[in-house]
Amino acid sequence: MGLSLRTWVASILLLTHLVHGALGWGVDGHYAVCKIAQSYFEEKTLVAVKKILPVYANGELAAVCSWPDEIKRRPEWSCTYALHFVNTPDNECNYEYSRGTHNDKCVTGAIFNYTSQLMFQFHYNLTEALMFVSHFMGDIHQPLHEGFVGDQGGNKIKLNWYEQETNLHRVWDNKIIESAQEKYYNSSLSVMIHSLQHKLKYAWSNDVPSWESCPPHKSACPNPYASESIDLACKYAYKNAAPGTTLGDDYFLSRLPIVEKRIAQGGIRLAATLNRIFSPKPSIAAA
């Protein structure tokens, strides 16, 4: 009995690994953001989210958080392609909403738009709105989704990650997370997520309230998240990562803490945004 159970667990683990491999590790970053978010949902939020999720998600927001990446190249969804990022002029290390966004078509505009659809709920497809908000909250925290227009957020910077040929954008979408799982987390995404949840409870607990904050009467506050991202892109992502470079331990070990914190912040802020929408706090009555 023990042996057959172990064999069964081993095949499930192998299958999970193969599925992840086939989809790419970008899926993992989004999965982690949404998994962390769901653990911070207030009760009413959890009920509302479960009602809106498609049946196949089985009540797990994380199961559908990569859906916007799966559809963005289909002709009928081509209008969503530009919503995954915001362009920053080359070598500018700051963010201005009006500069990188045309007709609100960028990641910050998309977060404003889909959160207001969830707020007002009329005539909208709430399932799609929820999946878009949850995905874009991940994207906006990936520093190179606010990267320079000239190199397409690092996509045009071809370099090596250890022995592998890749590009800088992919290093931040996938490679750092993938190497971290191999090196520190027993090749397991759930072990990595547990470690981030532990850090949120202890190492980062004093920072969490400031990550969640948003001015009164606002449900979404994506602009500061984009500012943080371009700042981190300049200070860490682009630094020592010229085309043709081989990135190894020095780069990996110094950038991993940034990636981990951004995933955790994305999760906390997604939860805070959905809590503001679905579990609003009664405003303090004027005396």
Ligand SMILES: [Zn+2]
């Ligand atoms: Zn995306």
